[in-house]
Amino acid sequence: MNRFAYRTTGLAIKTIAGLTRARLNIHGMENIPHGPTIFVVNHFTRIETFLLPYHLHRLTGTPVWALAAAELFVGKFGRYLEQLGAVSTQQPDRDRLMVKTLLTAEACWIVFPEGRMVKNKKIMEKGRFMISYAGGKHPPHTGAATLALRTEFYRQRIAGLAHSNPGEARRLAGLFKLPSVDSISRQPTCIVPVNLTYYPLRARDNALSRLAGHMVEDLPDRVAEEIMTEGAMLLSGVDIDMRFGDPIEVTGCLSCQTVQSDIRSSSPIGFDDLIPSRKFMRREALKIMRRYMAAIYRLTTVNHDHLFASCLKKTPVSRIKKANLKRRVFLASQSDAGSGNVYFHNSLDRDQVHLLTDDRFHKFSEFMDFAEEKKVVASYGAILEKDAARMATVFDFHRSRIDNPIAVIANEVEPLTRLQRRISRLCWLPGFWLKRKVARLLIKRALDDFNRDFDTFFVSGTSKARDVSRPFLIKGDRRRVGVVLAHGYMAAPAEVRGLAEYLGKMGFWVYAPRLKGHGTAPEDLAGCTFQDWIDSMDAGYAVVSNLCRRVIAGGFSTGAGLALDLAQRVPGVDGVFAVSTPLRLQDLAARFVPAVDAWNRFMARFNIDEAQKTFVDNHPENPHINYLKNPISGVRELERLMSSLEPRLPQITAPALVVQSREDPVVNPKGTEKIFSLLGSTDKQMVLFNFQRHGILLGEGADRVYRTIGDFCEHIRENSRSPAPTDNEKQGNDGRGKQLNEKSGVRSQEPEGQ
Template structure:
């Protein structure tokens, strides 16, 4: 790891911040343990590969290395990736290097378990995690879990061999080039799930994409899409919520008898040897993977676009009344405010009556503008006409963020099952029921506010009876 490269990255980010309108909010940094950590992060844009090492380094004051696709290690970019501690996915010493650095605590690691950018945010299929990409689908990778397990395996084996088989302990020390045993045994291995949520997502031509087209001959369509999407985020303004989840202690996953036997085995175990407990290790890795994937997406910062996109997709009717759509999303926002296990964008934390009245924050207007522009909706008087095919027809993976952003936005909150169930129920209710629920909620709120104000400002002998002026 080259600290000069980190400083250079920091200066580049500061310079970019001067041009960018992006607002970065960090949450849950107290969840980062002072230990050996693998950060597992969702991957939607290339921004994460630059942003996350820099911010984690600022928080922990410790080096942060990452795995990067072998295809990126070419020319100047490859040199820069080497300088900041990135390791090619095809490096033959990859696993040994990662385990060694985690044992010593010399560096933390960033791994994207989805394996690539998930541009359509489609990661759930039939209730299971399944990653969509241009070539098809695949389950999330267990690499982060496997590396964390191997690290904790060798940490505990070193402690055991130090007591029972000093020669084997020396072999482990030499294998990982360890200078001292005490710092290794004092540490623990953790995986910290991290979620990045961008709001709003609006892909359009910008100064960066226009320059790229003019300056680069035969620029690939895929590159144009990425510059349009990510350039718009940086230049037009986007909120980036980076949320660190509860750390996963890996020592809890090496307690079974089969793994303990291998930890205690006195015979020589080489790094690439096939362990008797390999099958059990794989099962534990799958458990850990399911846990960190669930955690990553439970950390999603829910925003207005998520609610509008999900409601629009789930309403079974083709014709949609605009006022009715706002009411349904309003009720969805009320549901969220009562749930402490969801993370809300700042704009969802206050009162949401603006959705029913003047839309003074343009949450509805901005969303509808995109839906109309992309042909997902058409206006006919006060009614909206939904093109159902936009939510079911296949589309080019690399153009998903440009051609069908509403579907991408809706996909982002698919893993939040209770929210999905609530929106589905609201989407299927008749209009009169929705209207009655909204009116009931507003009256209840008005009565509560009146009660609080009356009690707060009541003056004995001067105030009128409570019933006078009470909302009804």
């Protein structure tokens, strides 16, 4: 190999890589050994042949050569591959060259054990590795294992003969064109399994395919498919997860007496001579191959498309509820999380409750659009109709990535047997059981998160009792209507327990989530964002929506803002009530935040931590529930929440109730009036109480607030006596019920004795 050409070609590849939108994520770099290494890699695209050597060279600092299909070594492109360090699979001295470079550790090697590109990713047959290709099927190649064993055989043999038979040692060194016996590295050869996973996989017409079509008349289908698939990856943006597994050392496989006898033999042994230990080494090579093949596919980075495609494939019926498909994928994404048995794409690291609420990251919608485009499914409202034949039919091998990509995606995770069993069980569960599993999982997870956070941030004399802060569920008498009820800023679920119990006596199911950062210590809240609170609210909604047919969202103060936010984003919310919503704050701490922030940034420039102000004192109406210190960052997040909510209020069309105290010392009633006027609901009401406090869900007169909210919830329940809307068909509740005041929808109440 021409080292100058290797370096200049590497610069060219670096330039190309910089022009693409592909994102390379590397995992397990600590598994790369320092000595001679054979990287065994799954083979799905042509670009791997020239991109992999470049990236592995950057990681190892050693030239990395690759075996490539002989058909590629034609013309300028063939010479380009040779400069890069690629070697034809049909080169006569291929094996001797590989052993020589591994003996001296002058280069590492890339080997694709499947032997060719596996475009349909079908590598399993009746539980065994069997590679599909255009001409049929074949088992994976043992070449990488055989070469590693042969390298170690000669490493040990030459080292031993250097003392007992120097002449034979020098002859073997000459056989491999080594300058001397001393040029052989003492580091053993290792095999490192590597998995490449591409996400998302979308083969579409692109600039490269159009350019090729103009330049080459009658472009062969095979070439066109590869340009469409890999061009889309390079130009449209794709995540490439490169994951390295534990290195496999082969030295121990040579310890048996039969092999050692050949290693120590004083008789001359040629590179291709038949030796007594040959059969044993073949068996060992087969064992090693099975080991690294299992490791390669165990390293697959599982993504949303894998889960959706697998659930579609394994669901035993053709008609599938969209909501149930989402539930199955949600539950599948929770299995083995963090255990190391399954490696998830980074998009699955975050909470997946969005699959059960608003699909805000478009994972479901984008996959469904793609599946419909490929005619794998047809959408009829809340129902999907699956074309089972398209999931099972064998398509033309070279067009499988274009014509049948959903099956290709499902095939990729077929070797992950534990995940496959999990998905199979979920696909056979009926809808009601899926709902129960989702609700139980979310309730348990909320309790586990609370206990972990409470133990982590507990401060004696500051933190409240666990019963004050723990999320809770109140069971109603029927599952027709449920309420997700959120507490306020710096508070805890105990703040809304009185209202929850009142609604529970009316027969409603009520779940009160704990907003992240609350119910523990102010230091916990200081590290949270309003998106964390939204996630807590979404999880609460998911609990109730899987327990009841209809859902009402409600909350106090910050919880009220979160309830309105939920009603705007999630079409499954049938009604919303908001108590003391902080669109505008009376509290001077809110005005104080910008100045404190500026001061903190100024102090941070000089690394003066002691002078930075993180908290201000809080004097709550309910000190047995609320924090006594208010984190400045928390007020800022509250303002961000309400700022993001205000322009979206007209999009809320569900029946709405807004409740406010006239003389609230924290929340400006004018802000509540603005909320009411902006709401897009035609069925809405605003109720003002003449209280002189913020926390109107506790203390004197709270029962009247309860009755107002209870009447509203009953109003929703009365309108729910008609058949409940199916999942994904809940599009708000425009016009249901009636206005309490035809002119303004506003009703004032004076509490008795005040």
